[in-house]
Amino acid sequence: MVTLPPVSIHGRRLGEDVLSNANLTVNLPKPKAWARKREREKVATETATNTMVSAMDLFEKLEKVGEGTYGKVYRAREKATGKIVALKKTRLHEDDEGVPPTTLREVSILRMLSRDPHIVRLLDVKQGQNKEGKTVLYLVFEYMDTDLKKFIRSFRQTGENIPVKTVKSLMYQLCKGVAFCHGHGVLHRDLKPHNLLMDRKTMMLKIADLGLARAFTLPIKKYTHEILTLWYRSPEVLLGATHYSTAVDVWWLGCIFAELATKQALFPGDSELQQLLHIFRLLGTPNEEMWPGVSNLMNWHEYPQWKPQSLSSAVTNLDKDGLDLLSQMLHYDPSKRISAKKAMEHPYFDDLEKDPL
Structure with missing residues (x-):
C-alpha cells in the first residue's frame, strides 16, 4: 500500500x-x-x-x-x-x-x-x-483499460444489446460507489459514461474525475451550475437552482441507466433550453403539483405543456422493476428522488450476485 x-x-x-x-x-x-x-x-x-x-x-x-x-x-x-x-x-x-x-x-x-x-x-x-x-x-x-462511454459505443457499433445481467451489475456498482461518496459528504457533480472507468476482463466499474466534486453540508450550500455536463444535468440545475444536494447525482444515475439499456443518450440536448425540452417531452412539463416550488426557480418560464409519456416508450430492454427504478431516479421533485443507497435495495437488483462486487 x-x-x-x-x-x-x-x-x-x-x-x-x-x-x-x-x-x-x-x-x-x-x-x-x-x-x-x-x-x-x-x-x-x-x-x-x-x-x-x-x-x-x-x-x-x-x-x-x-x-x-x-x-x-x-x-x-x-x-x-x-x-x-x-x-x-x-x-x-x-x-x-x-x-x-x-x-x-x-x-x-x-x-x-x-x-x-x-x-x-x-x-x-x-x-x-x-x-x-x-x-x-x-x-x-x-490503470483501467476502458470507460463506460467506449464500452457502450462498442455495443452500438456491433448492433448488439448490452446483456441484461451486465447492465444490472454495472448499475449496482455505480449506485454503490455514489452511495459511498454521498455517505462521506461528497457530491460528484459530473457523473457521465466518460468518467466511469472499467476493467474489460473483470467488468469492475470505478468512478473517476472528481475534480468537480464538492463536499456538502447541511443546510445545503450554494453551488454553481454552469460547469456540469449538459446531457446528464438535472432539471433543478437547468432551471437555475443553486442550492442542491445528492439528488443531482441520482439524476445522472438515471440518465446513465437509460443509456446502458438503449445505447443512446436519453436527453441529448445541445443547449440548456433544448435539454429542458427533451426532458419535458418525455416526463411531461412540470408544475407546482408534481414539483412544489418549481415556478420559483430562476430560469422558470412559461414552457410548452406536454403530458408525461411512458418511460417504456423511450427506454427499451428494461423490465418492470428496471423501469420502476428508473422512474424513481428521474423524479422531478429532488426531495422525492430515490437515494443511491436506497436504489441498491431496489427489487431490480434482487437476482444479482452482489458479494463479488
Missing part, C-alpha cells in the same frame, strides 16, 4: 485523519488571492512525494489515453516494477493561482474516498517538468 504525504489546504491536513473519520465533511473555503497563492504554493510542495526524484525518472509514458480541460492522461509503466498506471498531468498556473483548485479538490477527496473499490485509486502524487521546463504535477492512478 502506497503511503501518501499529507496535503494541507487552508490550514487543514487531509489524509490519514480523513480516512479515520467516515462522517467528516470537507469544506474548502475561498481565501483572498494572496492567501490562496501562498497556500497553493505550499500544497504544490507538500503534495508531491517528499523526494527530489522527478516523475519521469520513475515512469515511462506509453501513450496518451485522454485529454480534458484539467490536463492530459497517459498510460505509463513504473520503471522499478513494470506496473502499468495512469498518469494525469496538471500544469501549474504561471499566475497567482498556483495549483489548480480542481486538482486540490481531486486529491483531497480521493484520499477521503480511497477505501471504496468503486472509486478509482490514487496511488501517488509526483512533481515533474514538461519540455519547456515548467513544473507540472502528476497524479498517479491505478
